[in-house]
Amino acid sequence: MSGVLDISVATAVPGPASKQASEQLNTIFDSRAVHFVVDYDKSEGNYIVDVDGNRYLDVYSQIASIPVGYNNPALIKAAQSPEIISALVNRPAIGNFPSNQWHDILKNGLLAAAPPGLDKIFTAQSGSEANELAYKAAFMLYRRKQRGEGVDWSAEEISSCLNNAKPGSPDLAILSFANSFHGRGFGSLSTTRSKAVHKLDIPSFNWPQAPFPALKYPLEKHEAENAAEEKRCLAKVEELITSWHCPVAGLIVEPIQSEGGDNHASAAFFQGLRDITAKHGVMMIADEVQTGFGATGKFWGHQHWNLNSPPDMVTFSKKAQTAGYFFGNAQLVPDKAYRQFNTWIGDPARVIMSKAVVQEILSKDLAGQCARVGEVLYKEFEKLATKYPNHVKNLRGKGMGTYIAFDTQDAAGLVKSMKQLGINIGTCGTQTVRLRPMLIFTEAHIAPLMSALDQALAASA
């Protein structure tokens, strides 16, 4: 089976049934962001079907989170397994009472995909939580080193922290980049810099924000300029680390800034970050919530960086269908038990699903497939950019699998037209259309996608 189905949209989008369902939902649950209401039973592979019976080729994939297709048979099998039924019914407090299967579920699942050099894991439930757990690990390690190995907590530290006061609650910071997105908790949101709608009215920590390189495209025409821009940003990172009002314990960076507009940087830039963070004892956290799990053509986005030593922590979520972070340094395990802890510490049911996802990606080399398909796809986008130079600008994602994006004047309008043409596609940043197909997107799906794009752009050109 080619996995290619007809796309068909017979109503306005959203259609009358979607609108009605959405209005009903809104009486109990905020539904203002609903694009359309879905019949998941009828959705299949790369195709999503709404309650009006419209079938779309889905290259948005639930905000980049569906890994291997709707109603994937291997995932259905995992969802019916005795181990997942037990995990659903007997949800454990994993830190206190893990199941006899927990070790093997991790070992044969998520850890089979662990980034090189990172052989330990802490499980969580969202990308935001994963990042915050990584920040906490960085803060605890920073203070552990400052305190001295084996030095116990002082009475003053113990009492002051309960009052949110120094020295127990120290001023320590995580550095992030302009236009980054790292989540919506109070700690992760303090590192998110993408949009006001995420942050307005919410108290935040006074943490530093470095500029992220604003590269010019096409890259081959702006090599010197772009190298200078990256150098400028690296210098600013080091300046912030050494001059901030409090110690910077960690730095978090996305391999590709995703929510913030699909902003890329070169391997050299990330190598520079690794050098600076290592030099200053700053934990380097790669936020692979969106880039992880194969879409860039490698299992992990940071594998494109060719680092000499791995990031200190790598966080994940979305396509993993669960969340958490990997690490290699045993000192990132806190000095005492119960410091990095919560009731559930993730959800074993979701970790069992992640095992099926990992096995599907590895056994079918879907990361390799993304690399191969992405190369063909990128060439099609080059043609499109040549045909519509005023509407397809700053094309990016060459060599990054299917992680392709471009800028356009009216991204929201284009995406709306595309839905009407049977393509579910998303935006990011302020003027960017981003491709986030599933890992099972193949050469056969390129033609219908490009045909719809051509049609939509021709209409607006």
Add this chain to the structure above:
Amino acid sequence: MSGVLDISVATAVPGPASKQASEQLNTIFDSRAVHFVVDYDKSEGNYIVDVDGNRYLDVYSQIASIPVGYNNPALIKAAQSPEIISALVNRPAIGNFPSNQWHDILKNGLLAAAPPGLDKIFTAQSGSEANELAYKAAFMLYRRKQRGEGVDWSAEEISSCLNNAKPGSPDLAILSFANSFHGRGFGSLSTTRSKAVHKLDIPSFNWPQAPFPALKYPLEKHEAENAAEEKRCLAKVEELITSWHCPVAGLIVEPIQSEGGDNHASAAFFQGLRDITAKHGVMMIADEVQTGFGATGKFWGHQHWNLNSPPDMVTFSKKAQTAGYFFGNAQLVPDKAYRQFNTWIGDPARVIMSKAVVQEILSKDLAGQCARVGEVLYKEFEKLATKYPNHVKNLRGKGMGTYIAFDTQDAAGLVKSMKQLGINIGTCGTQTVRLRPMLIFTEAHIAPLMSALDQALAASA
């Protein structure tokens, strides 16, 4: 079936198989807090079985989170349903692409148990996240009122918030109580005040902490003193709200402070909090993460308060098997879409499980059962307190279902002895043993529990 099984412990606890499994796990996942490793397939109802074959009566219930028993048949049925398999395999970005079943899952599940007056819901994945979402709702509403209804965001607000600066990132606070526990995210942890192990080394917000009433027991002998203590605490709450360095937008309180030592207060105290928060426009958040879902003898712990108007928000997790918060005020829905938002907005698979839990509790009146069984159980504890006055002190939880606790000199030691006698029981605070049986704990389980307690206390007396 009486649901009574033999308890049997044939090894030291943890036994050799538990130790071995825990050591193996520790190579990839911090297992220092593991009590024992569990064979969930052999666990049943109120009984948990470890990998050494020991069977315990479980009155700790995965840190108070197992609602209706291990391998509950109704939950197994839910875990095998087509709707949960679809939710596991096709995990949606609920805010954008909800399923056609989402409305009914909420309506017939969690909302069937919604606290009176609170008819809207936002779903989440942990108690910590639920609380933080409630804080964000409180902050957004505070600023909305301050800004004026319908007044749009200013350019200065929009640009400053991206830099974590005022006015976009305002100084606003949530008030919490000494000894409270509200979670481990950076916002929720700033309101947690229970133990240094939770908070040390983690940066926090400068938010106010009010004293929680330190009641004397038995209550009937200290009526005047306790009323004065509650009055003192209420005065301090009002003083903090009116004098804090920044506006207090919300107040969060547990119906019974659970992690902090099972600290209770009277209905009059909570009525006083409702009056003060209403007077000063402070959102009152009832943190029912541990008290919700029936164990206190009512579905919600705050139903013991007999308020004239409900709390503004009620958060839940644990026995719900999922998480989120209820609210009634339409203004707590932010002024724009995407402000209260994230990729998954909870997990529909877990919300489907919660529907089965709610239906089980309501159809079998398990909250009523907890009230009835708790009354008998409390009388047995009164006898125990009379027999061991030096070891069973400050008995509390009268009229609060099975939510019973007492202080003892060596709580950790007692709990250890109890495990060896086949009872899995937990501690809280610094010197408290807390009972957290499941909702299916019946009169028939009282005798084995009290017999073991008598034996353990006799040995240490």
